[in-house]
Amino acid sequence: MPSALADRVSRLARADHSATRLRELVLAEIRQSMPFAGHVFALTDPVTAVATAPLADIPGLDMSRLPELIRARYLTPLNRWDTLRGTGAHSLLDATEGEPDRSLLWRTVQRKLGITDSATITFADRYGCWGFLELFRIDESPFTRRELTGLTALTAIVTTALRRTIGATFVESDAQLPPPGPAVVLLDDTLRVRPHPAAAAESLLRLLPPDEPIPPVPVSVCNAGAALLAAEAGTPIGAATARIHLGGNRWITVKADRIGDHDIAVALEPSTATERLDLFARANGLSARESQVLFLLATGLDSRALAAELVLSEQTVNDHVKAILAKSATRTRRRLLSRVLGVA
Template sequence: MDLIGRAERLCGAGLPDRVLRERLLAAVAAAVPFDAHVFTLTDPVTRVASSPHATVPTAAMEQLPTLIRQRYASADAVDWLRWLGRFGVTDLVRVPFEDRYGAWGWLELWRTGGAPYSQDDRAVLAALRPAVTRGLRLAAARTFVDPAADLPQIEPGVLVLDRELRVQSLTDAAGAALLRLLPPDEPVPPVPAAAYNVGAALLARDDDAQPWEPSTRVHLGGNRWVSVRAAPLGSDVAVSIGPATAAERTDLLARVHALSPRETEVLGLAVHGLDSRAIASRLVIAPTTAEDHLRALLAKTGSPSRQVLMSRVLGT
């Protein structure tokens, strides 16, 4: 089976996002060899990275905060590759996975010697985009169905970083959240990449390097999603970590299920408790049309009832 066929099969297998990425990487490696990689999920709106799967040179891993900060500050791929040269990286190719509903992640492959990526290599990787984009989006959609039973609640917390993204202080709740955000098998310092990424995005924006919005939503097991945001705190960076709000979850559920703008609007009103007649009045449409939209929401999200849909949206 060719690479595209394997990718389509994997993306249709209902795998969790991390398992999906691991198997996609194995398939890619057989067709387009690489020496290091970063395969990350992103917030569909802000495009800030949230959950990376990576193998990079040891020297680069030892400078992880600096590496991430430079990634956001780099003007383009040429600038980024030039900076990565200090770690022996000689060529890279980056494949974004985006559709009209948002940006779901990207894959970056590095080579540390040998031949650069050929045009054929780049064409093969670009051809993966439709299948993998849809696969990542649907993997996110499945998280709204996963039960959260027996999973601990996430309490809001704050982490303070300096401008080099070194930890200065953190609340107890932030420390607990960090441990849950960080996969136990990852060989990195005990600060998840999401915190580094929002911090780096803030610094890049403040330095007028790039117009990043310093926030990202991260899946935390079951149907739980947390919001990670960065804001200035004097000369430092304050990173807040807490449960995603109802509005953030509503937006995300609408995107992962490919809802239309009108369906998204109806969903938002339903989340606020409006019935079909009130929704019709608010949107100046016929009550039967509002009911049609609600039925479409149930069908697209695979929800057997409005009560189940609201539970999935709110994570209750």
């Protein structure tokens, strides 16, 4: 089973799929090998590991309780995706030695949903953390060691494929899509949204990308807020910020900060050039030197100026540029900068 599953996933991972379609196909292949009643398959910001675009099916969950579930997940470091990097798939029952009530998440939310076991796997490499998968069981037997081994065999395959889908979102600028405008959302400590004025609501609507099964902006607001709560509780996952793809070549950054004693302010703004450059470099697997060259290219330097800045020969600089173009499947420097910066 492990090698057969990995072989099937490897074949589909080599095709050009969106991040959503890739995850749907991976889930379908896994279901052929092992049963599960529900799932959460999320993308994450590669630097902070804060979840962004979820693909989820949690049987019995009242969506009004979603903020409660997200909050509990971040406050439960046991089997949390950031703590499992490089360790393969782990089950809830194994991690708790058969006592799932040791998990805050299970105790406060999952038990009421009838979940009896879960398996979690993190998709990360040296460039960052790109996503995680949680599978849930309700009536089925607990996850076996053989099943967890099969899931672990998918780690490198799916990680590379997810990273590639993020790189593919950096298309040449599409003038038909409206630029994302800034917005601020206020949350209380339960991650419930405070009432906001009409202008703020209108700004949020403009940030909703089309054709997503679960709108990633509201969910990402909760995830950023939950990351802040986790840091305050002494179980940090990373900085309370994440970059979210909005369709086309649009990216926004969400960032949560505490204001006063009770409210959390989550700001949503277009991702800066630096934030986009970093994400593009990671998604395309650029080396440290290639990333440095890319950042300087974005400031408008030509090869001669780059060579002087980096104390390299022009030929070496040009070799680095060629490597960047090859890794990102881009034909010219002009197109490269259009993709990276999101401008025509």
